[in-house]
Amino acid sequence: MSEPRTLLAIDHVSKNFGRVTAVDGISLDIRENEFFALLGPSGCGKTTLLRMLAGFETPNDGRILLDGRDIARTPPNKRPVNLMFQSYALFPHMSVRANVSYGLEMERLPASEIRSRVDAILATTELVAFADRKPEQLSGGQKQRVALARALVKRPRLLLLDEPLGALDKKLRGAMQLELKRLQHEVGITFVIVTHDQEESLVMADRMAVLKDGKLLQCDTPHAVYEHPADRFVADFIGVMNFVPGKAVTDGVLAVNGARIAGKVPATLAPGASAVASVRPERIRLFPSVETANCTTGTVEALAYHGLDLQLHVRTPLSPRPVLVRVTADAADRRPVSSGDQVELGWDAADVRIFAE
């Protein structure tokens, strides 16, 4: 299989507003036909980066190469990139059809072509029945589809989506995540989505970049980011993670109570340095039947039933914070636990990630 082609290269891009640095020397490659997510807490610079890709902000430094051409200073109406706004920004005085046609009218295409392309995209986004409605007559999900249709009909090289599912309720969001992915596949356009919802990027993205304070922390597939977070922040931000603070030793971390958590210590971490061992709740086994490299006992402090699984908060001598353990519904049925019970926990060294504190 050949290496996928790079569509967009972000090359040492920085942007500051006055004394505030919003984006700090970020370099990223986004590949052709990829679903790429920019993830980070609010204020991490992801929206500023997106606005630079759309053309609403100009970088102070660096280049943005689309198909090898630097577009950093190209105005928004002159680049083959479209943005789906978080607020959708539908024109309230125009019908759905007029909203969707607008971008094609700007290209001065013949009326017949505009009509057929608009009809096609309205069919794809299941909006045919709403073509003559005004935006205010639509539900949240319908508005979102109009915003998507309006951007997609332009057949951009790159479609940017700013928190596209932010305004939808949870159930609809789940459905739309899959819907967006299906659409992306169908139209064959590269999507770059900005989100603060880590679950959303895990579900939808082919690859994702985690940003914090304007800097890129990690850029990889969701699986790699989840299983091998680049640092403590990423480990904490993506999914749920248990942390055991202590000091680095050659083959693990010495916890405050003197217990050793076995795991692979990164080369950058000198023995004796402050470190933190981490393990995902679903990697911890309750009453392990086989020998595990790490084990401890504790008291169940709280239980949270989630249908699919049971989450236990277990007080252990390892760390001041309770350890979170996820037990599948089926395992919980086999050996029921309740609050106050003494439990044994075990996990493998391979499931431990160690970071500098």
Next chain:
Amino acid sequence: MAPALVWLTALMVVPCALVLALAFFRRGIYGGIEYTFTLENFGLVFDPLYAGIFLKSARIAGTATLIAVVIGYAAAYAISAAPCRLQPVLLFFAVLPFWSNYLIRTYAWIVLLNREGLITQLLRWFGYTGEPPSMLYTEGAVIAGLVYNYLPFVILACYAPLSRLNPELAEASRDLGASAITTFRRVILPLTVPGIAAGAVFVFVLSIGNFVTPALLGGGRFQMIGNLVYDQFLTANDWPFGAALAMMLIAIMLLVLMAQALAADRASGRAIEASGGADG
């Protein structure tokens, strides 16, 4: 509701009814009113001489409205584009002239437009040596005075919708390939028309019935409906005819206001129908 009704009846309905009633009586030979019913006064209103003054007033008010809307919209646009914390300051300056008396503001224009006024002196300073331009006591001076006095209304009326406009709408238009001018024409302007209409109606209604500005800046030769009504009541002592003219003026204003209300109602009616539709 009730206090408002009492207020309206006492200060609006009763005086208007009195003036309306007056219009159907005959003028006494030595002034005063002869209480016999007649439609003569209304007939006289449509006399070419007076109808002409109505048309002239409408033309002057219309021109003033047009100029005020263009300048006022541009000013409101600039204010809404200014940094947020500057906007209240700029609005304050836009409304500042209202803090002085209407008469004083109008007199200031006499000082400016006088044959040897500030503008002439400024021209002299730049080396102009010819006859001083005659600017005062012209239609232009009246229009300038009206525009100046009512401009803040337009700025305020246009600023409201402009400042409420989601800036992402303009960005979306740019993103979809529109130039800045096309974005203005197809997105910003249509969405701020209600503000323009409200400001325009204000200027027009206040201008067409105005009598102070034409009296001061138009000179004696210059007459608008307002002056005519004033003259009938205070100089010619023909109250019935003055009342008929005043009623005609009120009718014109009401028509303009009703047209605007109807247009606004249709716009909001669509919105109400729409919000009902979204729930269903």
